[in-house]
Amino acid sequence: MHPLSKIYVAGHRGMVGSAICRNLESRGFKNIVKRTSQELDLRNQHAVHDFFGYEKPDYVFLAAAKVGGIHGNNTYRAEFLYDNLMMETNIIHSARIHRVTKLMFLGSSCIYPKMADQPLKEAYLLNGYLEATNEPYAIAKIAGIKLCEAYRAQYGSNFISVMPTNLYGYGDNYDLQNSHVLPALLRKFHEAKENNASSVEVWGSGTPKREFLFADDLADACVHLMETYDGAEILNIGTGEDISIKELAETIKALTGFEGEIVWNTSQPDGTPRKLLDVTRLHSLGWKHSTSLQEGLQKTYKNYIAQLELV
Numbered sequence: 001m002h003p004l005s006k007i008y009v010a011g012h013r014g015m016v017g018s019a020i021c022r023n024l025e026s027r028g029f030k031n032i033v034k035r036t037s038q039e040l041d042l043r044n045q046h047a048v049h050d051f052f053g054y055e056k057p058d059y060v061f062l063a064a065a066k067v068g069g070i071h072g073n074n075t076y077r078a079e080f081l082y083d084n085l086m087m088e089t090n091i092i093h094s095a096r097i098h099r100v101t102k103l104m105f106l107g108s109s110c111i112y113p114k115m116a117d118q119p120l121k122e123a124y125l126l127n128g129y130l131e132a133t134n135e136p137y138a139i140a141k142i143a144g145i146k147l148c149e150a151y152r153a154q155y156g157s158n159f160i161s162v163m164p165t166n167l168y169g170y171g172d173n174y175d176l177q178n179s180h181v182l183p184a185l186l187r188k189f190h191e192a193k194e195n196n197a198s199s200v201e202v203w204g205s206g207t208p209k210r211e212f213l214f215a216d217d218l219a220d221a222c223v224h225l226m227e228t229y230d231g232a233e234i235l236n237i238g239t240g241e242d243i244s245i246k247e248l249a250e251t252i253k254a255l256t257g258f259e260g261e262i263v264w265n266t267s268q269p270d271g272t273p274r275k276l277l278d279v280t281r282l283h284s285l286g287w288k289h290s291t292s293l294q295e296g297l298q299k300t301y302k303n304y305i306a307q308l309e310l311v
């Protein structure tokens with residue numbers, strides 16, 4: 001990418017898109033195109049087509065998506081499938097029509113089968129059944145991967161796909177019902193400490209394991225790969241390390257200073273037992289994460305408190 005290349009970051013107000021914008025700006029890219037969902041409804045085919053025709057971006061980061069944690073995925077099953085399919089189809093198709101030089105599609109580690117071997121190699125895509133709670137979201141993301149593959153095969157489009165692991169960081173969603181586990185626990189333990197509560201409820205059994213990547217690290221990997229990777233194969237982006245939900249809860253409890261009890265609500269689903277990404281290929285392409293979970297948690301917690309003080 002040239003410093004003046006026109007770069008469209010779809011989803012620039014989300015945790016991932018905003019981290020990509022920060023990373024691009026820190027590397028000196030100045031010509032970043034952004035649209036809020038009020039300005040441009042990415043589910044609207046004509047609107048997206050007109051936008052690409054008007055702006056003619058050179059590069060596209062497709063980080064716009066309807067996302068949520070285990071409850072959101074399982075509850076808004078139709079929206080997670082429809083909205084994500086529409087957004088990615090419209091953007092990928094318009095990118096081809098308007099001759100975008102290169103597009104990066106951001107998928108998710110939930111595209112891999114529920115019972116796949118660990119760590120998850122890119123080759124495991126579509127070799128087994130998906131996890132039920134996030135199947136609609138995963139199907140939409142798999143369709144995005146296949147669109148990029150098919151447009152590359154039929155039209156020669158340089159569209160690449162990356163699969164981030166579970167993410168956390170600045171500007172995350174802290175809604176107690178619909179967020180992912182890490183922001184949900186930061187908020188729950190923080191509020192319990194503030195209110196001198198005696199216990200905090202954590203969902204499931206605590207035995208599932210998850211890998212967590214700081215969103216600013218993901219953004220750095222995405223920009224690095226946009227500049228260096230032109231392959232047809234999907235690429236995992238993670239740390240290669242995971243911890244149990246129980247360990248995560250204990251770590252966040254200690255971080256917030258809460259001294260009460262953890263109560264496990266086993267009526268809530270556990271989801272996939274484990275989804276640790278194999279990051280061998282990512283490392284071989286010259287990128288490795290730099291923020292440890294402990295450091296990322298501290299930064300995120302500080303940011304969460306700062307946001308609360310603004311309200």
Ligand code: GDP
Nearest residue numbers: 069070179180181184202203204208269270271
């Ligand atoms: P997943 O990675 O798609 O399963 O999504 P989540 O981040 O929502 O959940 C990960 C794991 O954390 C699951 O086993 C949840 O049951 C567990 N978990 C424990 N407490 C919470 C909570 O308060 N919110 C969420 N979202 N998950 C929780």
